[in-house]
Amino acid sequence: MSAAKTRIMYIEDKSGSLNGPARIGRVTFSKSGRSLTYGGRTFQKLGGAGFKSNYFDVDSGDHFWISGPRKDGQDRLYVSVQPVIVDEDIAEEYWTTIRGQAPQK
Numbered sequence: 001m002s003a004a005k006t007r008i009m010y011i012e013d014k015s016g017s018l019n020g021p022a023r024i025g026r027v028t029f030s031k032s033g034r035s036l037t038y039g040g041r042t043f044q045k046l047g048g049a050g051f052k053s054n055y056f057d058v059d060s061g062d063h064f065w066i067s068g069p070r071k072d073g074q075d076r077l078y079v080s081v082q083p084v085i086v087d088e089d090i091a092e093e094y095w096t097t098i099r100g101q102a103p104q105k
Helices: 090-100
Strands: 006-013 022-029 036-037 039-047 056-058 063-067 084-086
Touching: 006 036, 006 056, 022 090, 084 090
Parallel strands: 022 084
Antiparallel strands: 006 022, 006 063, 022 036, 036 039, 039 056, 056 063
């Protein structure tokens, strides 16, 4: 039996506005790839039905934008002063592998 596929992803909550709280963290994909889990929550693909979102939380129905993080760090669709939080457990891998920089402290 193979291990579940994981990947570092950008996760932004779009339920309150077009610029919501955002994180960089490791998600785990379902076997089919139509859903993923992060932080104890399960997200399912919207299949093109969302407005500036591509996943929804299966429990709350809240919409999210979840995508691979960009090398330049410009993951948000709209300019925002809100920080993008990088989960501590993946910070070194994110900064060195994805951003190509020394880990941030």
